[in-house]
Amino acid sequence: xxxxxxxxxxxxxxxxxxxxxxxxxxxxxxxxxxxxxxxxxxxxxxxxxxxxxxxxxxxxxxxxxxxxxxxxxxxxxxxxxxxxxxxxxxxxxxxxxxxxxxxxxxxxxxxxxxxxxxxxxxxxxxxxxxxxxxxxxxxxxxxxxxxxxxxxxxxxxxxxxxxxxxxxxxxxxxxxxxxxxxxxxxxxxxxxxxxxxxxxxxxxxxxxxxxxxxxxxxxxxxxxxxxxxxxxxxxxxxxxxxxxxxxxxxxxxx
Numbered sequence: 001x002x003x004x005x006x007x008x009x010x011x012x013x014x015x016x017x018x019x020x021x022x023x024x025x026x027x028x029x030x031x032x033x034x035x036x037x038x039x040x041x042x043x044x045x046x047x048x049x050x051x052x053x054x055x056x057x058x059x060x061x062x063x064x065x066x067x068x069x070x071x072x073x074x075x076x077x078x079x080x081x082x083x084x085x086x087x088x089x090x091x092x093x094x095x096x097x098x099x100x101x102x103x104x105x106x107x108x109x110x111x112x113x114x115x116x117x118x119x120x121x122x123x124x125x126x127x128x129x130x131x132x133x134x135x136x137x138x139x140x141x142x143x144x145x146x147x148x149x150x151x152x153x154x155x156x157x158x159x160x161x162x163x164x165x166x167x168x169x170x171x172x173x174x175x176x177x178x179x180x181x182x183x184x185x186x187x188x189x190x191x192x193x194x195x196x197x198x199x200x201x202x203x204x205x206x207x208x209x210x211x212x213x214x215x216x217x218x219x220x221x222x223x224x225x226x227x228x229x230x231x232x233x234x235x236x237x238x239x240x241x242x243x244x245x246x247x248x249x250x251x252x253x254x
Contacts, residue, residue, distance in 0.1 A: 002249050003031040003094040004129075007086065007116055008042040012104035015044035015063045016235035017133050019070035021098055021242040022077075028246055032079055033094065037109060039085035044071060045104045053177055061169065063235065064212070086115045091122055095252060096228075098245065101134025101161065103169075103183045111135060111183075117143040124152040124229075129252065131230040131245045133237065134161045138189055140229075141196035151196035157226045158197070159204045159233050163190040212236035218243065 051062035120143035137160035170181040194203045206222035213221030221240025223232045232241035
């Protein structure tokens with residue numbers, strides 16, 4: 001049985017970017033292990049779950065019904081309620097990493113974890129699957145090979161949350177949510193990820209993210225697959241991302 005690790009912050013991860021892949025993977029008999037900073041049970045961003053403070057934009061910005069339903073199932077699962085700690089992550093125990101995003105500032109310790117970054121570097125060296133979405137790509141971009149001093153993404157193609165998406169969400173809500181949608185107000189995800197690449201052209205924006213994909217309609221989703229690395233932009237790509245990850249795991253097992 002293949003095993004995928006999903007590291008999470010203590011609080012603030014995007015529920016869609018965790019619960020939908022969890023459901024698809026476990027439905028296909030793939031073991032999922034969660035990891036948190038010290039082994040405590042994690043919690044998703046409550047704004048994304050409940051829509052509090054989103055006002056008239058709640059139907060657009062809150063996690064979809066299917067994601068919220070999957071989240072309720074996930075938080076009752078034995079694997080979610082008994083996570084391991086980051087320090088217990090051992091490469092020999094798993095086949096790949098899934099790195100979700102989230103924009104609440106509480107996710108910063110996750111994105112800035114030197115321990116997780118070292119695990120990502122080891123995964124790239126051993127060519128194990130690394131799948132990252134939204135802000136999760138920032139964690140990959142910050143993972144630098146000590147031998148070269150370069151990000152593990154330096155010679156890979158990738159996507160991530162687009163600057164246009166991040167700033168649009170911020171500008172639509174800043175009057176009442178301040179900079180909630182800017183995890184790092186001094187930069188954007190796209191800017192930081194692009195700076196980690198050897199060439200700016202390696203960053204792929206994909207089609208305009210006007211619509212979210214659906215479980216049986218993946219045309220609206222966009223992912224970038226480069227060897228053992230998979231990336232996506234936002235929760236609107238999550239089904240496409242999850243199916244692409246499942247295919248990678250299945251191919252690795254053949």
